[in-house]
Amino acid sequence: MDERPDRGPRSQESPLDLSALSHLRTISTRSGETVATVLLRSFRQEVPQLLDNALQAARAADWRRVAVLAGGMRSACAIVGATKLARRCADLERAASEEKEDRARRLLPVLVREHARAVTWLEATDIDGSAPPKPAARPIRRQRS
Numbered sequence: 256m257d258e259r260p261d262r263g264p265r266s267q268e269s270p271l272d273l274s275a276l277s278h279l280r281t282i283s284t285r286s287g288e289t290v291a292t293v294l295l296r297s298f299r300q301e302v303p304q305l306l307d308n309a310l311q312a313a314r315a316a317d318w319r320r321v322a323v324l325a326g327g328m329r330s331a332c333a334i335v336g337a338t339k340l341a342r343r344c345a346d347l348e349r350a351a352s353e354e355k356e357d358r359a360r361r362l363l364p365v366l367v368r369e370h371a372r373a374v375t376w377l378e379a380t381d382i383d384g385s386a387p388p389k390p391a392a393r394p395i396r397r398q399r400s
Contacts, residue, residue, distance in 0.1 A: 269380075270373040275336025291335075295377060298335045302328055302370055309347070310363055321351035321359060328366070340369045 279291035305328045312320040329344035343366055350359040 270337060270339065270369065270376050272336035272338050275334075275338075294335050298331055298337070299374055299377070302331050305331070306363070306367055306370060309366075313351075313360060313363055316356070318351040318354045318356070318359065322348050325351060337373050340366070340373060343369060 276291045276295075279294060280289050282290040284290060284293060305324050309321050309324040309328070312318075312324065325344050325348035329341050329348060332338075332341035332344055343362060347359055347362040347366060350362060
């Protein structure tokens with residue numbers, strides 16, 4: 256599998272499969288948030304921690320832990336429709352389980368970049384309505400001469 260992030264025209268495509276989220280946007284939790292909003296927040300907050308823990312485990316050559324963490328990331332990515340990222344997590348999980356250290360070490364920074372790309376896309380599109388509100392435009396005052 257290619258370990259480089261997408262480049263060129265395809266890089267503008269959504270890193271998430273929006274059809275995976277469409278149904279989840281129709282289901283509300285008791286707090287009134289949609290299930291999609293809750294899952295995307297988890298994706299934004301928990302996957303970076305899992306990635307950080309996997310990087311630390313790789314530095315310690317704890318491949319079993321890397322595999323377990325990659326499995327957790329795979330699930331978190333798949334449920335929000337980040338299918339490409341989920342496949343890369345599965346690749347890492349397999350490489351770590353088989354103790355293919357070089358491959359696992361090459362995949363980790365790719366996962367970091369791909370996750371950052373997905374989060375950046377989420378913030379730019381505000382698909383789940385969780386982006387910080389943009390400041391209101393202030394009217395321009397003309398100075399009197």
